[in-house]
Amino acid sequence: MAANKTMPTAVRVETFLDAVPDDSKRADALCLIDLMKKATGEPPVMWGPSIVGFGSYHYRYESGREGDSPLVGFSPRKTSLVVYIVTGFDGAEPLLAKLGTYTTGKSCLYIKRLSDVDLKVLARLIKQSVQAVRKKYAR
Numbered sequence: 001m002a003a004n005k006t007m008p009t010a011v012r013v014e015t016f017l018d019a020v021p022d023d024s025k026r027a028d029a030l031c032l033i034d035l036m037k038k039a040t041g042e043p044p045v046m047w048g049p050s051i052v053g054f055g056s057y058h059y060r061y062e063s064g065r066e067g068d069s070p071l072v073g074f075s076p077r078k079t080s081l082v083v084y085i086v087t088g089f090d091g092a093e094p095l096l097a098k099l100g101t102y103t104t105g106k107s108c109l110y111i112k113r114l115s116d117v118d119l120k121v122l123a124r125l126i127k128q129s130v131q132a133v134r135k136k137y138a139r
Contacts, residue, residue: 006048013044013052025076028092028114031079032074039127040071050075051084051085055130057078057137071130083109085125095125112124 042055075080100117
């Protein structure tokens with residue numbers, strides 16, 4: 001079985017963010033760092049070349065595939081901020097309905113800019129996602 005490609009690295013988050021060419025995306029990234037640090041109590045760490053992650057958990061699927069992943073994270077991509085959270089927890093749907101403008105993918109939210117969403121709702125989503133992951137994958 002292939003190993004995960006996205007693992008924690010020694011690259012400094014500040015170095016990564018300094019290279020983000022869009023000033024508003026960099027400002028949004030700093031805001032997300034604050035929200036995610038508060039939700040996890042963990043410092044930001046680079047996972048692979050482009051994901052800022054907080055904390056970690058070990059997962060194992062019925063298929064036998066297993067690995068480590070950040071509790072939550074984000075990546076300031078060219079077209080949008082990708083926010084990595086789980087959204088299948090109880091109470092997620094009402095929060096998502098209040099969030100604002102976003103699209104979803106598998107385990108992520110695509111947000112063009114943080115001004116498009118309600119930051120208080122986003123903070124609650126992040127916090128509840130962390131709680132759900134910790135509960136499901138508690139060792």
